[in-house]
Amino acid sequence: MKTQPRLPALAACLVMLCALLPAISPAKAQTAEPADVVRNAVAHFIVPTHQKFSDATAQLQGNLKSLCETPTATHLSQTRKDFDAVIVAWSSISIIRIGPILEDNRLERLLFWPDRRGIGLRQVQALLVTKDPTALDPESLAKKSVATQGLAALEFVLFGTGAETLAQEAESFRCGYGRAISANISRISQDLLTEWQAKEGFAAQWQNPDPDHLHFRDSSEALSTLVSLFANGLAYYDTVEMAAFFGETPDNDRSRLALFRRSDNTLSLLQAGFSGFERFYEVSNLASLLPEGSGWIDDAIGFGFHHGGAALDTLSGPIADILTDPPQRSKLAYVRTVVRGLGDNFGMDMTGALGLTSNFSSLDGD
Amino acid sequence: MTRNLIGRRTFLKAAGASFLASLSPAQASQINQSDALFAAAYRDRSGGYGFALMAEDGHVVMQHALPVRGHDIVCHRETGNAVVFSRRPGTIAVAFNVRANTPPQSIQAAPDRHYFGHGVFSADGRLLYATENDFANANGMIGVYDVGHHFSKIGEFPSGGIGPHDLMMLGDGRTLAIANGGIETHPDFGRAKLNLATMEPSLCFIDSVHGTLTEKQALSPSLHQLSIRHLDCDGAGGVYFACQHEGSPREQPPLFGHAQPGKPVRLFQTEPAHLKKLRNYVGSITANPQNGTFAVTSPRGNTMMVLDGQSGNIILQRDLDNVCGLSVNRGHFVASTGNGMLCDAQTGVSSTGPFGWDNHLLNISG
Numbered sequence: 001m002k003t004q005p006r007l008p009a010l011a012a013c014l015v016m017l018c019a020l021l022p023a024i025s026p027a028k029a030q031t032a033e034p035a036d037v038v039r040n041a042v043a044h045f046i047v048p049t050h051q052k053f054s055d056a057t058a059q060l061q062g063n064l065k066s067l068c069e070t071p072t073a074t075h076l077s078q079t080r081k082d083f084d085a086v087i088v089a090w091s092s093i094s095i096i097r098i099g100p101i102l103e104d105n106r107l108e109r110l111l112f113w114p115d116r117r118g119i120g121l122r123q124v125q126a127l128l129v130t131k132d133p134t135a136l137d138p139e140s141l142a143k144k145s146v147a148t149q150g151l152a153a154l155e156f157v158l159f160g161t162g163a164e165t166l167a168q169e170a171e172s173f174r175c176g177y178g179r180a181i182s183a184n185i186s187r188i189s190q191d192l193l194t195e196w197q198a199k200e201g202f203a204a205q206w207q208n209p210d211p212d213h214l215h216f217r218d219s220s221e222a223l224s225t226l227v228s229l230f231a232n233g234l235a236y237y238d239t240v241e242m243a244a245f246f247g248e249t250p251d252n253d254r255s256r257l258a259l260f261r262r263s264d265n266t267l268s269l270l271q272a273g274f275s276g277f278e279r280f281y282e283v284s285n286l287a288s289l290l291p292e293g294s295g296w297i298d299d300a301i302g303f304g305f306h307h308g309g310a311a312l313d314t315l316s317g318p319i320a321d322i323l324t325d326p327p328q329r330s331k332l333a334y335v336r337t338v339v340r341g342l343g344d345n346f347g348m349d350m351t352g353a354l355g356l357t358s359n360f361s362s363l364d365g366d
Numbered sequence: 367m368t369r370n371l372i373g374r375r376t377f378l379k380a381a382g383a384s385f386l387a388s389l390s391p392a393q394a395s396q397i398n399q400s401d402a403l404f405a406a407a408y409r410d411r412s413g414g415y416g417f418a419l420m421a422e423d424g425h426v427v428m429q430h431a432l433p434v435r436g437h438d439i440v441c442h443r444e445t446g447n448a449v450v451f452s453r454r455p456g457t458i459a460v461a462f463n464v465r466a467n468t469p470p471q472s473i474q475a476a477p478d479r480h481y482f483g484h485g486v487f488s489a490d491g492r493l494l495y496a497t498e499n500d501f502a503n504a505n506g507m508i509g510v511y512d513v514g515h516h517f518s519k520i521g522e523f524p525s526g527g528i529g530p531h532d533l534m535m536l537g538d539g540r541t542l543a544i545a546n547g548g549i550e551t552h553p554d555f556g557r558a559k560l561n562l563a564t565m566e567p568s569l570c571f572i573d574s575v576h577g578t579l580t581e582k583q584a585l586s587p588s589l590h591q592l593s594i595r596h597l598d599c600d601g602a603g604g605v606y607f608a609c610q611h612e613g614s615p616r617e618q619p620p621l622f623g624h625a626q627p628g629k630p631v632r633l634f635q636t637e638p639a640h641l642k643k644l645r646n647y648v649g650s651i652t653a654n655p656q657n658g659t660f661a662v663t664s665p666r667g668n669t670m671m672v673l674d675g676q677s678g679n680i681i682l683q684r685d686l687d688n689v690c691g692l693s694v695n696r697g698h699f700v701a702s703t704g705n706g707m708l709c710d711a712q713t714g715v716s717s718t719g720p721f722g723w724d725n726h727l728l729n730i731s732g
Contacts, residue, residue: 103614108563114555117504146563202615214642215615239556257554348413366437366453366483366531366595366649366725 032288034223039207041226042196044283046203049092049276050193056082056089057186064182067166068175076158076167080263083158086185087265090151091272093192095233095280098225099202099215100195105146106188112147113259114244120147124156128174136176138183151260154181159262224356226284230277231347237273238339245319246332253329255320266319271312274335277342278305286350294353301345308338402695403427403731405464406702407436407450408721416721417450419464419730422695424708424717430470432460437483438532438726442491447513448730449473449494455480455553459496461517464730473517478502479509480553484532487513488574489539495574497530497544498522501552506530508544508572523577526570528561532596534605541580541627542572543605547593549612562612567594569607571627583631592619596648600624600675601655608651608662621648622662624675634678643667643683649725652692654699661699661711665690665725670701672711684711691727702727 060082067075090111093101101107112120123145127135134140141149157163157178166175196203202215206225209216216222245258245266258266281287287298311331315322322328402422408429409415417436418429434452441448446465452458457475462468475481475498485496494511506525511517525533527546534543548567550560567590571581585592591613597605604626611619618641623633645666653660658675663686670689672682684701686709691702699711702723709716 099615103616105563112563114552114558114560116552116554116560214618235556236558240558244555254554344413 032285034219034289035207035209037284037286037289038222038226041280041284041286042203042207045092045280046096047193047196049089049096050189050196053086053089053093054186054189054193056086057182057189060086061179061182061186064175064179068171068179071167071170071172071175073167076163079166080158083154083263084265084268086151087260087263087269088272091269092276092280093189094236094273095229095276097233097236098229099206100192103195106192108146108150109142110150110185110188111152112150113152114240114257115147115152116257120145120152121156123148124153124160127177128157128162131173136173136180138180138187141177141180142184142187149181149184151185154178154185155260155263155265157181220356223289223354224351226286227346227350227354227356230281231343231351234277234339234343234346237270237277238336238343241270241273242332242336242339245323246336250323250326250329253323255318255323258319261319264318267312267315267317267322270335271309271315274305274309274312274339278309281305290350290353294349297345297349297353300349301342304338304342304345308335308342311335311338401731402700402729403464404693404695404700404702404708405439405441405448405450405728405730406691406726407432407439407453407724409435409704409724410721417460418721420708420719422708422717424706424719426719426721429721430460430462432458434458436460436724438485439728440485440487440494441728441730442487445491445513447487447491448728449485449517451481451483451485451496453724454482455499455501455551455557456483457481459485459517461513471516473511475509476519479507479522482529482531486533486535486542489535493574495533495535495542497525497533499529499551504528504550504552506544506546508533508542508577510577521577523572524579526572526579526582527566527568529565529567529593531594534597534599535574536571536599536605536627537601537603540574542574543597543599543625544570544572545594545597545607546570547595547610548590549593559612562591564590565593565612566590567592567609569594569605569625569631581627583625585631585633589619592621596651598651598653598660599655600626600653600660603627604629606651606653606660606675608648610648611646615646618642618646621646622651622660622673622678634673636678636680640671640680640683643669644671649690650692650727652694652699654694654697656697659699661692661701663689663692663701665704670699670711672699682711684709684714688722690725691723693727693729695729700727700729 063079063082067079205213205215209218209222211217245254247253260266311334315328405419407417415435416431418426420426434456436450437453439450446463448464449459449461457480459473460470462470479498482497492513496509498507498509500507506527507522508525510521512520525544529547529549530544531547532545546568548565569583573580592609592611594607594609596608606624608622620633625631644664647664647666648662649665650663660675661672663670665688668687669685671680688704689701693700701709704722706719706721707716
């Protein structure tokens with residue numbers, strides 16, 4: 001009737017190793033207040049990454065306009081590179097699944113995924129066949145199905161079957177639809193940035209909790225939310241983004257379900273997303289809140305980010321090729337283990353060390 | 367949950383020598399001295415999961431490990447049969463008997479189904495109904511299990527919507543009330559919510575004998591992102607229900623109400639100052655038909671409320687970190703927390719045990 005520890009074996013080993021090597025990083029004394037750390041997170045990660053996403057989407061919108069007016073292979077190539085940059089920028093936005101992105105279905109409008117039943121693909125293909133003129137106007141497109149107005153839809157327009165015509169036909173419906181999607185994405189990204197910079201609302205309340213506020217009553221709630229972005233975000237990275245294509249055995253792999261596989265951006269999304277978590281952790285200075293005696297948590301997290309990132313950096317090629325190459329696939333399996341260990345470091349170890357009570361019954365509840 | 371209780375004396379009498387002999391002297395003493403016994407799923411300090419019986423003072427008198435996180439526990443008054451369900455998208459449930467010292471028995475979901483964490487016994491205790499996901503077709507199902515034949519699955523019928531969560535057997539012993547949360551999920555993508563922009567929650571009444579839908583009740587279209595999740599019987603042919611809002615955090619929709627076959631569904635209006643304490647998330651609801659009240663908990667808001675069952679007026683509100691589980695003991699609501707606390711809502715008397723208690727609490731002693 002005794003319970004068994006659930007910490008993955010590798011993560012447990014990492015924790016033990018780090019515990020045995022205190023000289024790597026001495027236990028940190030508490031040097032900051034929770035509000036400082038939340039302000040760091042907003043000022044040094046969330047606002048800059050939203051600015052970068054907004055800039056990237058604006059550039060994509062501009063070059064799509066050029067492509068539609070002057071369709072050439074060069075313009076198409078540049079537009080696709082812009083899309084790649086948007087995906088890299090998106091990887092950090094995807095971590096921040098709180099506040100402004102939860103308003104007005106913005107998250108789903110930016111990316112309708114997972115789409116297990118292929119609803120989005122069918123709707124996008126139907127629009128391209130029927131040449132629905134209302135899909136050319138960003139205003140009316142924004143009122144259509146969320147599956148037709150975001151990054152997944154734009155990926156099909158730029159990389160899916162028939163995308164080569166974008167370099168051939170001026171002011172084609174397909175290009176105009178892509179331009180409308182890019183305008184929609186750009187507008188949403190600007191709205192997100194504006195709200196994260198606002199002096200009132202969610203972002204302001206997160207940095208200045210108050211019992212009368214709608215969103216954050218005290219610093220503990222504010223800090224819990226920050227830690228949950230790591231715990232829940234890493235769980236999403238593992239159980240959704242990676243699990244979508246990575247089977248228990250190679251026979252169960254599903255490369256066609258990988259996010260952004262059409263544009264061959266799956267790997268760069270994973271790489272940028274992982275390094276985004278690392279950067280978010282560093283610039284927020286969350287570790288400065290750890291009390292004496294729990295510096296090993298920071299060590300374990302640093303260990304995970306270092307080795308997980310190093311493994312990801314060695315990978316190359318389309319995700320389908322990675323999955324059929326045993327050494328590369330093995331490294332992906334290692335990355336999943338590291339990500340799970342990091343999830344436990346944040347969701348259990350750091351939550352406990354910081355005296356936060358959430359993340360069991362409350363976060364990702366049922 | 368208050369359903370399917372057995373009396374403490376009945377428990378002790380029926381459990382008899384075999385159960386008590388299985389306990390240590392200290393555990394047996396705790397049972398004899400305790401006025402109540404509760405059951406709940408738990409997480410231990412090393413991250414392991416299981417379920418346990420605990421005395422009123424929080425001492426654990428029986429525990430059993432689970433390979434995955436558990437959720438709700440149901441118990442049948444006359445037979446003492448009990449089942450703990452794994453949390454979605456879990457595929458196992460574990461049956462045990464609170465009166466007999468027999469080994470727990472695993473119940474495995476069909477290969478194309480998973481559990482949502484809740485179930486209910488038929489009035490005679492011969493059948494077990496479980497909320498399940500036909501994930502390939504995104505259909506909610508009710509699985510039917512033959513208790514007397516090792517809980518073998520003998521049938522199923524549609525739940526009337528997507529994402530059924532909690533369910534209740536009404537006082538007529540025939541009608542099932544089912545909370546269809548409206549959220550599509552698929553095990554390939556973990557716990558990701560796939561249809562938040564288009565979700566349609568409902569509350570369905572189904573004839574359990576024929577598996578036919580007798581009535582489907584829905585909230586207004588403007589509340590289509592208000593996921594109906596948990597239920598409890600009012601003792602007069604209806605149910606109280608509790609919701610979790612998946613829409614904008616800025617919105618503050620009502621979060622609980624009452625439904626009964628043949629009557630319009632009713633949402634209780636709550637003052638915004640109180641409503642915001644719930645953080646748009648009610649984790650559990652339990653009724654006390656003896657005095658016409660019900661209670662709700664919000665682990666995100668770290669608060670619980672006791673309300674009048676007719677008016678919905680708040681009678682009592684208590685702040686408790688990570689509170690979620692609810693039950694009734696001797697006319698008082700008892701709450702459990704993810705920090706291991708059991709607390710009498712009326713008196714505030716509390717005790718803390720060794721485990722973090724999961725979302726639901728069952729009083730098996732009446």
